Amino acid sequence: MSTLELHGIRKSYGALETLKGIDLDLQNGEFLVLLGASGCGKSTLLNMISGLSEPTAGEIILDGRTLNGVHPKDRDIAMVFQSYALYPNLTVARNIGFGLEMRNVDLTTRKKAVAEAAEMLQISHLLDRKPGDLSGGQRQRVAIGRAMVRKPKLFLFDEPLSNLDAKLRMEMRSELKRLHQMLGVTVVYVTHDQIEAMTLATRIAVMNGGQIEQLGTPAEIYNRPTSRFVAEFMGAPPMNILPTSAVAGGLRLGTTKTVWRCHHPASEIVVGIRPEALKTKTIAGGLRLSGRVELIELTGPEQIVSLALDGASITASLPAEEELRLGQALDLYVDTERLSAFDAETGLRVEITSEHPKA
Amino acid sequence: MEHQSLIFRIFIHTMALLVAVVILAPLAWLFIMSVSSSVDLSAKPLHWWPETLDFSRYSLLFSQSDNSAGAAFMSSLGNSIKVASMATIAALVVGVPAGWAASRNPQLGWTLGGVIGTYMLPPVALSVPLYLILAKFGLLNNVFGLALVYLSILAPFVTWLLKAGFDPIPRDLEDAASIDGARLDQMLRIVILPLALPVIATALIFAFLLAWDEFFYALLFTSNQNAKTLTVAIADLAGGRVSDYGLIATAGVIAALPPVAVGILMQRALISGLTNGGVKG
Structure with a gap:
C-alpha cells in the first residue's frame, strides 16, 4: 500500500525554480532518505510535505487524501527539526505531550502516552526538566518523543543529527534505525550525510539541482549509480x-x-x-x-x-x-x-x- | 580578568561610586527638599540638612477637602494613572501582534521604519493638527482623548521594541507548534508570548514612563481637573505668584512612586522570563 505520493512537485521563488518536478511513491513502513548537497531542494520538498510551504505545481497525496492547501495541523504528520525546536518554557513532559494537548486528548491518556514514549526513548527521568537543562542528545530524544507520541501517518526528519557530535550521532543513528524497525512507521528523512543515508534508508533519493538524480535502495545507489553525479556524491573516499x-x-x-x-x-x-x-x-x-x-x-x-x-x-x-x-x-x-x-x-x-x- | 592590580580595583570602585552619586544625588535632594521647611530652603547660606523634618506638605497634597491644592493634585494623580495605563495597555494590545507580524515578515520592515520616521517630527509640528482632531471629536480636556494621543506615540515605539524582541525567537518553534496541531492563538499564548515576556515587560515599563512623563501635549490638550495630568499639575504649583519649592519637590516624590511600583512589578516578570532557560531549543 502506498502511503505518500508526490506528483510533479515544482516550487518557484520568482524566476528561480528550486524544485523541477519531483515524482515519488512511498510505501507503508518505508524509510526514504532525501540526500543531497545544501541547496538541492531537499528541505524545500520536506517543508511542502509538512505543509509549511505550498508547491507551485504538483500534488501531494497522503493515504489517498490530497494535502494541497491543507494546514499543517490537519495533515497528521510529525516533524523533527534540525534545531529540535523544543518549547523552552515548557517541561519535557509537556513538550512531548504538546501534540496530544492541542488535539484535546484527556490528561490521563496523555500522561500514559507520554510515559510510554519516554520509556521507549529512555528519558523517563527527565520529564520534569526544561529543555534548557538537557544535553544535545537528550533534546534530540525529546524531539523524537514529541513526534512519536501522536502516532502520525508520516514522520519527517530534517537533518536531525547534524547538531550532535560524532559519537552521539552514531548512537542516535542506531537508535533511529531500531525505532523504525520496532514501530514500522513511514519516514521521510532529509540529510546531506551519505553515511546516514546508507545506514538508515530502505530507499534513497539522491537529489541534485531540484531534481531526483536517482531513486533506489542503498545498495543500488552505491553499486550501480545511474549518473556520474551520484557516483561521486556517494562514498568516502570518493570514487x-x-x-x-x-x-x-x-x-x-x-x-x-x-x-x-x-x-x-x-x-x-x-x-x-x-x-x-x-x-x-x-x-x-x-x-x-x-x-x-x-x-x-x-x-x-x-x-x-x-x-x-x-x-x-x-x-x-x-x-x-x-x-x-x-x-x-x-x-x-x-x-x-x-x-x-x-x-x-x-x-x-x-x-x-x-x-x-x-x- | 582574574588578576587585577590594586590600583585598578580602586579605580573601578571610585568610578562606580561616582556614577552612583551622580544618579542618586538629585533624588536625595528632592526628598530633602520635600521635608525641609520653607525657611531652611530659602536660608542663605543654604541649609543642606533641615533643622526639623517637616511632613506638612505631604498631608497638604493628600488632603481631600474641596478646592484645596490637595484635591487638585490627587485628581491629577488619578488622571495620570488613568491616561498612562490606558495608553500603555492599548499600545501593547496593538504592538504585540504588530511587532510579531513585522518580525515574521521582514519585507514589511519599511512600514515600521516609516512610522518611526514620524518620531523625527518635533511635537510642536503635530500639536495643531492633533488639537483640531481632538476638538472635532470633542475629546479635548478628556482622559480618553489624551490617552489616544499618547497611544499614537507609544504604539510605534512599542511595536518596534517588540519586533526586536520577537526576532531572536526561532521560527522553527512556530513551525513545530503548527505541525503539532496548535491554532494561531494557542501557538502565541503557549509558546511565543511566554518567551517574549521579558521584552513585553520592558516595553510596558518604557511605554508607561513615556506616557507618565509626557508634558507638552498634556499641557495643550487639558485645562482642568477632569483631565489634567500630574506633570501639568506640578508645573501649576510653580506657576503662581509664590513658588513653594518644597511643595514642588513633594509632588515630585509622590509622582515618582507609581512608576517605581510598575518597575518593581515588572522586574519580577523580567527575572522570571530570564530564568526560564535559553531560547536555543
Whole structure:
C-alpha cells in the first residue's frame, strides 16, 4: 500500500525554480532518505510535505487524501527539526505531550502516552526538566518523543543529527534505525550525510539541482549509480573517475597502458572505480593499474593510498596490514565487474560488457 | 580578568561610586527638599540638612477637602494613572501582534521604519493638527482623548521594541507548534508570548514612563481637573505668584512612586522570563 505520493512537485521563488518536478511513491513502513548537497531542494520538498510551504505545481497525496492547501495541523504528520525546536518554557513532559494537548486528548491518556514514549526513548527521568537543562542528545530524544507520541501517518526528519557530535550521532543513528524497525512507521528523512543515508534508508533519493538524480535502495545507489553525479556524491573516499580513450578492441584508462577489453559505444566514456574495489592481489580477468605510492593515510582499519599513475592519480582503500612505503612501485588490480562507465558528455551511466580474452 | 592590580580595583570602585552619586544625588535632594521647611530652603547660606523634618506638605497634597491644592493634585494623580495605563495597555494590545507580524515578515520592515520616521517630527509640528482632531471629536480636556494621543506615540515605539524582541525567537518553534496541531492563538499564548515576556515587560515599563512623563501635549490638550495630568499639575504649583519649592519637590516624590511600583512589578516578570532557560531549543 502506498502511503505518500508526490506528483510533479515544482516550487518557484520568482524566476528561480528550486524544485523541477519531483515524482515519488512511498510505501507503508518505508524509510526514504532525501540526500543531497545544501541547496538541492531537499528541505524545500520536506517543508511542502509538512505543509509549511505550498508547491507551485504538483500534488501531494497522503493515504489517498490530497494535502494541497491543507494546514499543517490537519495533515497528521510529525516533524523533527534540525534545531529540535523544543518549547523552552515548557517541561519535557509537556513538550512531548504538546501534540496530544492541542488535539484535546484527556490528561490521563496523555500522561500514559507520554510515559510510554519516554520509556521507549529512555528519558523517563527527565520529564520534569526544561529543555534548557538537557544535553544535545537528550533534546534530540525529546524531539523524537514529541513526534512519536501522536502516532502520525508520516514522520519527517530534517537533518536531525547534524547538531550532535560524532559519537552521539552514531548512537542516535542506531537508535533511529531500531525505532523504525520496532514501530514500522513511514519516514521521510532529509540529510546531506551519505553515511546516514546508507545506514538508515530502505530507499534513497539522491537529489541534485531540484531534481531526483536517482531513486533506489542503498545498495543500488552505491553499486550501480545511474549518473556520474551520484557516483561521486556517494562514498568516502570518493570514487575515482578516469577518462578513457578508445583503442582497438577496448578502452585505454587515462594515459596508462591499461586497456579494458570491452564492447563500448562510440561516445567518449569515463570510468569510475570505487577505492575499495582496488586490490593488491591479482584478479583473474581484472585490470592492472601500475603506479607509485604518493600518499598513505591510515584511518585505523584501513589505509587510504594515493597512487600516481601516468598523468593521473587514484585513491585506493587497502587493508591496514599491507606494508607499503612512500614512493614504492605498486600494482593494483580491479575486477571489471566493479567498474562503472559514464558518458563523458551527459554523465549518464553506460552499460559496458567486458570481452574476456579466450583462454 | 582574574588578576587585577590594586590600583585598578580602586579605580573601578571610585568610578562606580561616582556614577552612583551622580544618579542618586538629585533624588536625595528632592526628598530633602520635600521635608525641609520653607525657611531652611530659602536660608542663605543654604541649609543642606533641615533643622526639623517637616511632613506638612505631604498631608497638604493628600488632603481631600474641596478646592484645596490637595484635591487638585490627587485628581491629577488619578488622571495620570488613568491616561498612562490606558495608553500603555492599548499600545501593547496593538504592538504585540504588530511587532510579531513585522518580525515574521521582514519585507514589511519599511512600514515600521516609516512610522518611526514620524518620531523625527518635533511635537510642536503635530500639536495643531492633533488639537483640531481632538476638538472635532470633542475629546479635548478628556482622559480618553489624551490617552489616544499618547497611544499614537507609544504604539510605534512599542511595536518596534517588540519586533526586536520577537526576532531572536526561532521560527522553527512556530513551525513545530503548527505541525503539532496548535491554532494561531494557542501557538502565541503557549509558546511565543511566554518567551517574549521579558521584552513585553520592558516595553510596558518604557511605554508607561513615556506616557507618565509626557508634558507638552498634556499641557495643550487639558485645562482642568477632569483631565489634567500630574506633570501639568506640578508645573501649576510653580506657576503662581509664590513658588513653594518644597511643595514642588513633594509632588515630585509622590509622582515618582507609581512608576517605581510598575518597575518593581515588572522586574519580577523580567527575572522570571530570564530564568526560564535559553531560547536555543
